[in-house]
Structures are given as C-alpha cells and as structure tokens.
C-alpha cells in the first residue's frame with residue numbers, strides 16, 4: 192500500500208486536533224489548556240500550540256485570569272470568532288424566519304414574516320423568505336460579521352443534487368429549488384448553503400439534549416406533522432429521502448384524500464389544520480397566524496375546553512395507533528414528542544399504552560415498550576438543530592476559519 196505524503200498526513204492530524212480543541216470549548220465552555228489536554232487526550236504542549244494558532248486566527252481568545260484556589264490564577268480559552276455568524280432561514284406553512292447566531296449558537300438577531308400561505312405559489316413564498324434573509328444579512332454586515340454557513344430549513348422532504356424540496360403538502364408545492372430561488376433573488380448569499388428537512392434537524396437536536404436515545408422515534412406537530420426515525424444513532428433517510436414522513440403514515444381505512452396522493456394519512460385526522468377547524472379556530476389562523484392559533488388550541492386542550500379538547504380526544508387514538516405500528520416496526524428506546532404535542536405527551540402516552548404487548552422481547556426481560564417522552568426544545572427545535580449542525584460543520588473544517 193503506498194504511503195501518504197507526510198505533509199498530508201500531518202495536515203489531517205492537525206485539522207482533527209484543532210477540531211478536538213474547538214469541540215471541547217464549544218461543548219464545555221471556557222476551558223484552561225490543562226482541562227482541554229485532559230479531556231481530549233492531547234499533550235499539554237500540543238494544546239498550547241493549537242490554541243496559539245486558533246488565537247492568532249481570532250477563533251479563540253483568553254479570558255481574564257481568575258483565582259484558582261491554589262494561589263495561581265488560571266487563564267481560560269473561549270470562543271471568539273467575533274467576525275463570524277451562522278444564518279438559518281426557515282419557511283413553514285405560515286411564516287418565513289431568519290435567525291442570526293454566533294458560532295457558539297447565541298442569538299444575535301431574529302426576524303419573522305408571515306407569507307399568507309399562497310397554496311401552489313412558491314415564488315410568492317420565496318419572495319418573503321428572501322426579504323427576511325436580506326434583513327438578517329444586513330444586520331450581520333452592520334455587526335461586522337461574515338456569514339460562514341447558511342442552512343435553509345423547510346417543513347418538507349428534501350432530495351436530489353443540488354438538493355431541492357421534493358414536495359410540500361402544507362404549501363401545495365411539487366419540486367421546488369429553494370436555494371436557487373434565494374440565490375436568484377439575493378446574489379450576495381454566502382457560498383455555503385444547505386437545504387434541510389425540519390423534522391430530521393429537530394430530532395437530532397432533541398437527541399443531543401436527551402440521554403440514552405440511540406434509537407428513537409420522533410414525531411412532532413406545529414406546521415403539519417413531521418417525524419424522524421433514528422436507529423442506533425443513524426437517521427433513516429430512506430431510498431427516496433422520505434424516511435420518517437410520519438404525517439403520511441396511512442392509518443385510517445377508507446380515509447379522506449391527502450395532498451400527498453394517498454388517502455387516510457395521519458395528518459388528515461390529527462394535523463393542525465383539522466384540529467384548528469374542529470376547535471373553531473380556523474378564523475384565528477387567518478387573522479393572527481398559525482403559531483398564535485396553535486398556542487390557543489394547545490391552551491384550550493390543556494384546559495379541557497370544548498370543542499378543542501374533544502377534537503384532541505378524537506385525534507389521540509390515531510396518533511397512538513401510528514406510534515404502536517411504528518414502535519413494533521423499529522423497536523426504539525424512546526418515542527420523543529415534539530412541537531405543540533410535547534405539552535400533551537401524557538395523553539399521547541396513555542393512548543399509546545392502551546394496546547401494547549405483554550410478551551417480552553428476546554433481548555430484554557421486559558416487554559418491548561419504549562418510553563414516551565416530551566421533547567425539550569419546543570417550536571424552535573429545528574432552528575437549534577440547524578445552528579448546531581452548521582457549527583459542527585464549521586468546526587470539522589477549521590481551515591474555513593482561517594487557521
């Protein structure tokens with residue numbers, strides 16, 4: 192086997208070690224060189240040299256010395272990167288949002304605008320998305336920050352190369368090139384853009400804050416119903432990029448037709464449009480927007496107010512049955528409930544447990560019944576997921592930071 196040139200090997204090792212140092216500081220906060228050495232397994236000397244390069248490039252800076260208790264003050268290293276930013280653009284069934292953050296994920300600026308849900312008119316929606324992105328880019332420029340990564344989050348399956356939205360039933364879209372549409376409207380967009388499906392990002396974000404969920408089912412509802420399947424730490428994307436499209440599990444025999452072309456999808460009996468209509472809140476959507484209307488719906492369900500609570504009770508058996516089917520198909524550690532459903536996890540769990548096996552699985556001594564737990568990140572789960580994924584992409588390639 193031919194040996195790699197020495198410079199290439201050492202370059203890769205150096206890049207890997209730079210990433211180790213950066214990841215430690217991003218996850219643990221300001222750290223002393225000795226703490227970084229201990230956590231990463233690098234030598235103290237290596238950490239000192241890497242930290243010097245990162246400080247020189249403006250990626251890290253030293254904190255003021257603080258007393259250590261042993262007499263000698265400690266200087267820690269923290270993320271500086273004060274001229275960089277991550278910009279996430281997100282479009283759901285009601286609203287376009289732009290979120291500008293530091294590389295560490297701290298929010299710098301956020302703006303949202305409702306697009307009015309013009310069904311089947313992607314250009315009208317992209318105009319609104321481009322306007323909030325332009326505003327955030329203006330703020331970044333005013334702060335003297337360069338946008339180093341720009342993920343675009345859509346509430347729909349994504350596929351292809353370059354990636355496009357495959358179909359968005361909430362907006363009546365077929366295939367739509369969102370990144371191309373933004374670039375044609377805003378020529379000054381950053382070079383590094385990606386298109387991501389909300390539920391996958393939200394699932395990965397929730398997994399990073401929940402423990403022991405290597406295999407999990409994630410289902411959420413805010414704009415439509417979305418989901419993701421993680422098996423042994425890996426996201427199931429599927430052969431056509433629609434793995435985890437849990438809103439379109441066909442669950443109702445002879446059910447209503449769905450925008451996706453099937454009949455009887457979960458979203459036709461438990462989606463936000465159906466629940467809001469049955470709760471008498473469709474007018475509030477038109478007047479104040481989907482997010483506000485869903486907040487109201489959720490409060491009324493929690494308070495047991497009719498007709499919202501009755502609509503929820505009608506939806507619960509279908510949600511439960513979908514999870515029972517999926518649970519048997521995938522045998523996860525946990526089912527994580529996201530979006531506004533998170534606040535109603537107890538009622539979902541109760542309905543889910545109403546029809547579970549009593550036979551133990553071959554591996555464990557107990558029946559294969561996963562825990563049903565509430566997600567912790569609320570409606571922003573996909574935004575957080577996008578920011579964290581962007582940060583990890585940058586940290587994995589420190590050359591982009593000028594190191």
Ligand SMILES: [Zn+2]
Pocket residue numbers: 438439449450451452453456458
């Ligand atoms: Zn469907």
